[in-house]
Amino acid sequence: MPDLMPFRVLIVDDHPLARKAIQSMLAPCADFFIVGEASTGEDAIRLCGELAPDVVLMDIHMSPMDGLKATRHIKQAYGGIRIVMLTVSDDVADLFTALQFGAQGYLLKNMDPDEWLSYLRALLDDNSEVARGMADKLFERFRSPVGAQTEGPSPHMLTSREQEITAYVAQGDNNRVIAEKLLISEHTVKNHMKNILVKLSLENRVQLTAFAIKHGLTRKGQN
DSSP, X not given: OOOXXXXXXXXXXXXXXXXXXXXHHHTTOTTEEEEXXXXXXXXXXXXXXXXXXXXXXXXXXXXXXXXXXXXXXXXXXXXXXXXXXXXXXXOHHHHHHHHHTTOOEEEETTSOHHHHHHXXXXXXXXXXXXXXXXXXXXXXXXXXXXXXXXXSOOGGGSOHHHHHHHHHHHTTOOHHHHHHHHTSOHHHHHHHHHHHHHHHTOOSHHHHHXXXXXXTOOSTTOO
């Protein structure tokens, strides 16, 4: 059976040492291939058009265009590119903004290298469990008065089964586990997931987890 093609990675960070550190972690890994580097958000947008990376590792804090604005531009122009934010601080407001713009998630720069790589792989695996720490931080972000709801997709757009699956996703269950719990096929779960993401105009499981936590769809079987 042939090996899977490696992820083509663009590294975006305004600090040369940070880019070098990321290179040193990814270089020995057969599942990643570095196609380029950028030191500004503007260069990141340009190189996405020229190099067609699969993944962009994007520093949040850069100037004159920060990583959040660059992420929004890239996702609008090249929706299939996955973006993982890089930061030294797990600021929840920045994280949620990144998710709204289409990012897959985030990585802390000071994480242990093995943990960093493991988490990166998990973020790029659509069937992977969502990191519990990320869900906890999102929960804190959305713990607000009932009257403080913002406009956007509503849980009422989902069927009871879709809400149930959304709740399991928010708990970190992958498609196989959800299928076992609901006594349905994994293929059926995948079809439900596609419908859920389309209905809510979301792109990935991390964004769906944020939606579930915001709207209280985090308990098994709750509608």
